[in-house]
Amino acid sequence: MMLINGTASTQLDARDRGLHYGDGVFTTLRVRDGTAALWEQHAARMQSGCRQLGIALPDTAQLHAEAQQVCAGATRGVLKMLITRGAGGRGYAPPRASTPTRMVALYPWPEFPATHWREGVAVRVNTMRLARNPQLAGIKHLNRLEQVLARAEWDDADIAEGLMLDDAHQVIEATAANIFVVRDGALLTPQLHECGVAGVMRAEIMRLSQLSGQPVQECALSLDDVRGADEMFLTNSVIGVWPVRKLDTLAKPVGPRTQAIAAMLEQSCPAYA
Numbered sequence: 001m002m003l004i005n006g007t008a009s010t011q012l013d014a015r016d017r018g019l020h021y022g023d024g025v026f027t028t029l030r031v032r033d034g035t036a037a038l039w040e041q042h043a044a045r046m047q048s049g050c051r052q053l054g055i056a057l058p059d060t061a062q063l064h065a066e067a068q069q070v071c072a073g074a075t076r077g078v079l080k081m082l083i084t085r086g087a088g089g090r091g092y093a094p095p096r097a098s099t100p101t102r103m104v105a106l107y108p109w110p111e112f113p114a115t116h117w118r119e120g121v122a123v124r125v126n127t128m129r130l131a132r133n134p135q136l137a138g139i140k141h142l143n144r145l146e147q148v149l150a151r152a153e154w155d156d157a158d159i160a161e162g163l164m165l166d167d168a169h170q171v172i173e174a175t176a177a178n179i180f181v182v183r184d185g186a187l188l189t190p191q192l193h194e195c196g197v198a199g200v201m202r203a204e205i206m207r208l209s210q211l212s213g214q215p216v217q218e219c220a221l222s223l224d225d226v227r228g229a230d231e232m233f234l235t236n237s238v239i240g241v242w243p244v245r246k247l248d249t250l251a252k253p254v255g256p257r258t259q260a261i262a263a264m265l266e267q268s269c270p271a272y273a
C-alpha cells in the first residue's frame with residue numbers, strides 16, 4: 001500500500017521536485033508484526049535531512065499515523081518514507097512557498113537467504129566512486145545515481161553487496177549499507193564527513209557498542225585496511241547486520257565481535273531477531 005500525502009495512490013504530480021532534481025530525502029525501515037523498527041531514529045534523521053536541505057519539516061505524528069496505517073497487519077515488510085520539497089516550476093530555484101510531498105509505502109519483505117545472517121555474504125569492490133561533498137555528506141537524500149550505477153555493475157546473485165570508495169580511494173560504505181571492520185581488537189567504521197549516508201543502523205550499532213564499553217572508532221579506511229581486517233560486517237535498517245565472509249576472492253571468517261554485535265542488536269531490538 002502506498003499513501004501520497006495521506007491518500008492511497010501511486011500517482012505523483014509530474015512537477016514534483018523530487019522527480020526533477022532529487023530534491024528530498026527518504027528512509028527505509030524493517031517492519032515486523034505491524035510495527036516499523038527504530039521509528040524515532042528514522043523520523044529524526046528525516047527531520048534533520050529536511051532541515052539541512054531547507055525543506056519544511058514533516059509533521060512526525062502525521063507520518064507515524066500514516067506509517068501505522070500502511071503497516072497494519074503486515075507480519076514482515078519494508079516501509080519506505082519519502083519527503084520532497086513538493087511541486088515547482090521549471091528551474092532549480094526552490095519556490096518561496098512549496099508544500100512538501102510525503103510518500104509512505106509498504107513493500108514486500110525481500111526474501112534474502114537466511115545464510116546471509118548466519119554465514120555471511122560475499123562482497124565485491126565497485127568501480128563507481130562516491131564524489132566528496134561535505135555539505136551533503138551523511139544525508140539520505142534522493143540523489144542516488146552513484147548507487148544505481150554501482151548496483152548495475154554486477155548481476156551475480158552470489159554477490160550481495162559492493163564496497164563504495166570515494167574519489168580519494170577511501171572506503172566509505174557499501175552500495176546500500178554501512179560497513180564496520182574489526183582490526184587488532186578495535187571496532188572501526190569509515191568517517192562520513194565528506195560523503196556517504198549516516199545510517200540509522202550504523203548509529204544504533206555505535207550506540208550499543210558504546211554502552212557495552214567498546215566504542216566504535218570512526219576513521220579513514222583504505223581498501224588495504226579493509227582487506228587486512230580480521231572481521232567485517234555490513235549494516236542497514238532492513239538487514240540489520242550481515243557478516244562479510246568474502247571480499248572479492250579473499251575469505252573472511254565470521255568473527256566473534258561480529259556475532260556479539262548482532263546478538264546485542266537482537267536483544268535491544270527484537271525486530272532484528
Ligand SMILES: Cc1ncc(COP(=O)(O)O)c(C=O)c1O
Nearest residue numbers: 176177178197199200201236237
Ligand atoms: C547508500 C546507503 N548507505 C547506507 C545505508 C544504511 O542506512 P540505514 O542504516 O539508515 O538503513 C543505506 C540504506 O539503504 C544506503 O542506501
